[in-house]
Amino acid sequence: MAVKRDKNNNVNMIVPASSGYENLETVVLQAHTDMVCEKNVGHPHDFSKDPIQLVYETIGGVRFVSASGTTLGADNGIGVAYALAAACGGIKHPPLELLLTTDEEEGLTGAQNLSPDFVSGRYLLNLDSETEGTIIIGCAGGVSVSLKKSFDPYFIDEKHAQPFSFYTIQISGLMGGHSGTDINKPRASANVIMAKMLETITGKIEDPELEFRLIDISGGSVHNAIAREAACTFMTDLPAGIIERCVSDFQSAVPSGLSYDEPDLKITLTKNSFRETVQRYEMPEKKNQVPVFTTKNTGRIIALLGSLPHGVFAMSDKIPDLVLASGNFAVVRSEFSANDDENSGNVKGKIKITYNLRSGNEAKLKEKTKDLMDIGKKYDFHASVFSSYKPWEPNLSAPLLKMCKNAYKETFHKEPAVSAIHAGLECGAFVRIYPGMQMVSLGPDIIDAHSPDEMLDLDSTARVWTFLKAILEKFDVQKV
Known part of the structure; x- marks a missing residue:
């Protein structure tokens, strides 16, 4: 041999x-x-x-x-x-x-x-x-797309945090699975549920004086698996009852526009103190302060997340029950880190998203890739293809x-x-x-x-x- x-x-x-x-x-x-x-x-x-x-x-x-x-x-x-x-x-x-x-x-x-x-x-x-x-x-052929953007953060100390409450939402218990062979099954994406939940919560803000700011969001782990878990930490002065009811509604019923069969879905809402939040997110550059995305940037991020399609786009007209084209909102990660220029002393907030497209038709794959690029452009995110292969x-x-x-x-x-x-x-x-x-x-x-x-x-x-x-x-x- x-x-x-x-x-x-x-x-x-x-x-x-x-x-x-x-x-x-x-x-x-x-x-x-x-x-x-x-x-x-x-x-x-x-x-x-x-x-x-x-x-x-x-x-x-x-x-x-x-x-x-x-x-x-x-x-x-x-x-x-x-x-x-x-x-x-x-x-x-x-x-x-x-x-x-x-x-x-x-x-x-x-x-x-x-x-x-x-x-x-x-x-x-x-x-x-x-x-x-x-x-x-x-x-199917496939395209993996990265969506990235950096934001200037806002830092809040304990004195200015007094009017706000800090919360963490965690989604778990989902089946997940292969983003190709399982995408047509009634399985939920934790990233999609989180995006829709954040849209719903912020949609309750009728008073322009009320605020909602993201601190951290993460979901999914790899580009070719349906996201099974997601978590989000945020600060807000919205009444606690609104947030609690929203989480309860998503836990007990299939939200409008979503369809899945996930008997073990678990959504947990935890209220955190400012000190607990500082311990998790404090940066060496800003002692005793929590880095957050501004209200405006939070809105832009949530709008992008809610705009990302997920699931089956089209079925084959040649082979019964075969998916022709689909998309998987695979991974989302936020982070606050020092600027790449170590001498600048600046801190940047970043959002990174990994999205996976599949299609048995090359023209359809190109069409859906362009659609995703357009979504990124609309919200001023940098979109790039980091992997692709033909059907x-x-x-x-x-x-x-x-x-x-x-x-x-x-x-x-x-x-x-x-x-x-x-x-x-x-x-x-x-x-x-x-x-x-x-x-x-x-x-x-x-x-x-x-x-x-x-x-x-x-x-x-x-x-x-x-x-x-x-x-x-x-x-x-x-x-x-």
Whole structure:
């Protein structure tokens, strides 16, 4: 076996063919080596050093493995395991290339930076799907957009804080999930709920003398997961009853314009003292003072957050139940920090937003990207694309697809489903780098990927291994 690695730490293991298979076409088995690192609030797990704690259980007669309080990493650790097992498991196979890519979850950057000569095979099995019995032949393209803006802050001391109350709202208990495959499910985004709640609270301000100022807001953790938690701290002289009723309304009922099924949604309102707030947010440059966004800038920030679309934009007219285009309001973070010029002594308040767009149609992806850029421009936020990849459009007549369908039918005595997914697969990068390469994607049942509820169906995993072995043992695209 020969092994090579490129500057992005992508690895290609070249495995000689089994006896009698030497003259067949090379098959590329491809998976990515990274995972989404999500954990429940308050869980002490440190992804940089702690091992994943596995949990085995049987539910309804089906065996599952999950992780205790964190994502499992079956996406895409199981794909890596399949590839290694194919090379070392004593099965019959043609020449293999095991392509293990990096940083898929950060925007497919490992795959996108492959050189055209890194692999030689032109038939690729992507092992990153999450539904057994379905052969995937297409995926959405994606664009990740950053929205940023700096604001001049206002500092308030204890004397001037007397008329105001300080509050923190926390949203938790949401299911979250994959921003592609779960975006059409009735799941809520904590960021969207928080934005709508702040809009509702500030909409109650009828007296222009009353104030509402943001101190801190945060929600979500990664660009490709639906936000499960969010928190916001603010100061106001609005009557406490208004804020309490608003929070109660959002907790007990689906707010106007939102639709979701989240039985464990929890919204907590905490009143803080000035001293507690100072302890959390005091800066070395301004002792015994709390940095806040001005009333005007608070209004601009809340207006932007409320303007960001989230969810399904359009459904496919070619494949039933397939999302064509969607958007995920993924992450929002505020911070107060010293100016980049350390000698200036200035402090800036900053808002940073990460937004993820997906579409199976390139023109629609460009249209929605422009719409998002226009929203940023409207509120004077700097918008920039930091990751993008093209859609992988289906080819129903590809010989590789026909061969895989035949192998499935011969193995399980039934037809497989053939579909596309509204998630990003590295095949979207490969179509640009390796034009003409035939590809399919397959994998076992993975539930709630990109969330701490992630579960891998072990019985499904075994059946997909049987399917993969059948493909390799009968691989001959010249005969289909």
